[in-house]
Amino acid sequence: MKVYQHHLTRARLKFNVVQHSLRSQIIIVGESNQSYEVGISTFNHQLRKATPSPTFYVGIWFHASSRLLLCSTAEKPKYPIVITTPPRTLIAHNPYSTYYLNPILHTHFSHREIYSCLEYNTGSKMAATSASALSIGSTISNGSKAAPLSQSKAFGVTFNSQNHIKRFTGLKAAASVSCESSFLGKESTAALHYSFARKSQNQHQMSRNVLQVKASFKVAILGAAGGIGQPLALLVKMSPLVSDLHLYDIANVKGVAADLSHCNTPSRVRDFTGNDELANCLKDVDVIVIPAGVPRKPGMTRDDLFNINAGIVKTLIEAVADNCPDAFIHIISNPVNSTVPIAAEVLKQKGVYDPKKLFGVTTLDVVRANTFVAQKKNVKLIDVDVPVVGGHAGITILPLLSKTKPSVAFTDEEVHDLTVRIQNGGTEVVEAKAGAGSATLSMAYAAARFLESSLRALDGDSDVYECAFVESEVTELPFFASRIKLGKKGVEAVVASDLEGLTEYEKKGLEALKVELKGSIEKGVAFAQKQTVSA
Numbered sequence: 001m002k003v004y005q006h007h008l009t010r011a012r013l014k015f016n017v018v019q020h021s022l023r024s025q026i027i028i029v030g031e032s033n034q035s036y037e038v039g040i041s042t043f044n045h046q047l048r049k050a051t052p053s054p055t056f057y058v059g060i061w062f063h064a065s066s067r068l069l070l071c072s073t074a075e076k077p078k079y080p081i082v083i084t085t086p087p088r089t090l091i092a093h094n095p096y097s098t099y100y101l102n103p104i105l106h107t108h109f110s111h112r113e114i115y116s117c118l119e120y121n122t123g124s125k126m127a128a129t130s131a132s133a134l135s136i137g138s139t140i141s142n143g144s145k146a147a148p149l150s151q152s153k154a155f156g157v158t159f160n161s162q163n164h165i166k167r168f169t170g171l172k173a174a175a176s177v178s179c180e181s182s183f184l185g186k187e188s189t190a191a192l193h194y195s196f197a198r199k200s201q202n203q204h205q206m207s208r209n210v211l212q213v214k215a216s217f218k219v220a221i222l223g224a225a226g227g228i229g230q231p232l233a234l235l236v237k238m239s240p241l242v243s244d245l246h247l248y249d250i251a252n253v254k255g256v257a258a259d260l261s262h263c264n265t266p267s268r269v270r271d272f273t274g275n276d277e278l279a280n281c282l283k284d285v286d287v288i289v290i291p292a293g294v295p296r297k298p299g300m301t302r303d304d305l306f307n308i309n310a311g312i313v314k315t316l317i318e319a320v321a322d323n324c325p326d327a328f329i330h331i332i333s334n335p336v337n338s339t340v341p342i343a344a345e346v347l348k349q350k351g352v353y354d355p356k357k358l359f360g361v362t363t364l365d366v367v368r369a370n371t372f373v374a375q376k377k378n379v380k381l382i383d384v385d386v387p388v389v390g391g392h393a394g395i396t397i398l399p400l401l402s403k404t405k406p407s408v409a410f411t412d413e414e415v416h417d418l419t420v421r422i423q424n425g426g427t428e429v430v431e432a433k434a435g436a437g438s439a440t441l442s443m444a445y446a447a448a449r450f451l452e453s454s455l456r457a458l459d460g461d462s463d464v465y466e467c468a469f470v471e472s473e474v475t476e477l478p479f480f481a482s483r484i485k486l487g488k489k490g491v492e493a494v495v496a497s498d499l500e501g502l503t504e505y506e507k508k509g510l511e512a513l514k515v516e517l518k519g520s521i522e523k524g525v526a527f528a529q530k531q532t533v534s535a
Ligand SMILES: NC(=O)C1=CN([C@@H]2O[C@H](COP(=O)(O)OP(=O)(O)OC[C@H]3O[C@@H](n4cnc5c(N)ncnc54)[C@H](O)[C@@H]3O)[C@@H](O)[C@H]2O)C=CC1
Pocket: 222, 223, 224, 225, 226, 227, 228, 229, 248, 249, 250, 251, 291, 292, 293, 294, 295, 296, 305, 309, 312, 315, 316, 331, 332, 333, 334, 335, 336, 361, 362, 363, 364, 365, 392, 437, 438, 439, 440, 443
């Protein structure tokens, strides 16, 4: 199979694009705009570069600012048009980073999640032959065959019109699809209903259906009134996968919940204040996110937060163990290198430890790595994907720049500068805030991404990867941050191969970080072991 590149011009190409992300349950419809040519050619260029024998014959490109998904398609496809996202090595749809997130439309992308259909008018024979049928494609890995998913999650929407989509499969059984002429006026209800425009060049007939999203997960945020908690709660409130959002804090959470509850998105918001209400907050929750605790001030290390935050995390995890031991636990509170081991110990002592479900959130390191690399190399943000391993403090944060996808050439100096900047990303913000706290907005963004990935995994998406600090055997340390595959039961696999073939610089960084990380882990374990866990 071959990828065809079209040098499309605006005059030749006109299409409506429908994009559906299973993760976010969004369909976006839009006319192409002036940026699409650049997007398509960029996509195709990258596709050819990264995948010498690609199986794709449809390119998709998302232009961040226009919020339009742009597609190009192959010439004379011999098969039904497979519309798929790019391989994971490419742009926005990579497995564990740089999902482009538009917080307003809550638009995430990942491969296998985007369902697109298009019609176009190239003014050539292409139009007659290509717009025939559509099935949903997925890519398992770079260069792998794009396989229709119709067997697994078909929801059986059928389009009968000739030259248009015959079958559109892959969504949830309950979904129905509808067509509307535009999505741009629908932003306010974007998380609820998404429309699907299918304006035929041959027949201007519209059918009306609406995709109904079934929000079904309960999420609790502990520390929800804080700097991270509030923007995180807002992002979670916008998730169409969330049915119930429980906000817990020791103070000031009532107002946050009241405020948030006015947003017309699916989830029901409830507030819980103080220890007496913690058990209720946690009942039947699927994912608990914990940003409770004090942040750094300039001059402090994350470890300086240990004395206060260790106790906070311990108490909260005890309640989690008692009330929702099966939930995924996302720990944001610093020092993550110690608070995660503390949580593990507490859960062990309570007899409910499932290492697959306990995560230290290190997503912000990946987000920063991607951002800083993109800035340094002056490439588009969504092009970059850098694994970050180790822990979450100073030198324990190790970006594996040699594993950047698509591969980027760095000078030694660039590698060093970037590594140091990524390691000090948190400090950069702490200093800029000059005493008013540490990263909150970017952290909320990162936590929302990690949460969304977890919910997608819980929802049965079998292709979800993120970096996280978890119990691990990839090194001799009991906990380590690396790329993991998420599934319904939590960590399905740790991607050990990321630690193979490192550069000398990375190897040195790895050895150096192990010493500090080991100390932080042991400190956390010792703390939890010398405390009596409350019954
Ligand atoms: N993992 C990561 O990448 C990052 C971690 N952090 C960490 O996240 C934590 C929170 O940071 P911010 O939100 O900026 O702090 P913040 O002080 O603005 O908010 C913390 C919230 O936790 C609440 N809280 C304190 N004790 C609590 C308890 N026992 N139960 C429930 N809630 C409690 C406070 O009332 C407050 O609302 C800090 O430890 C910070 O270092 C921050 C940024 C990135």
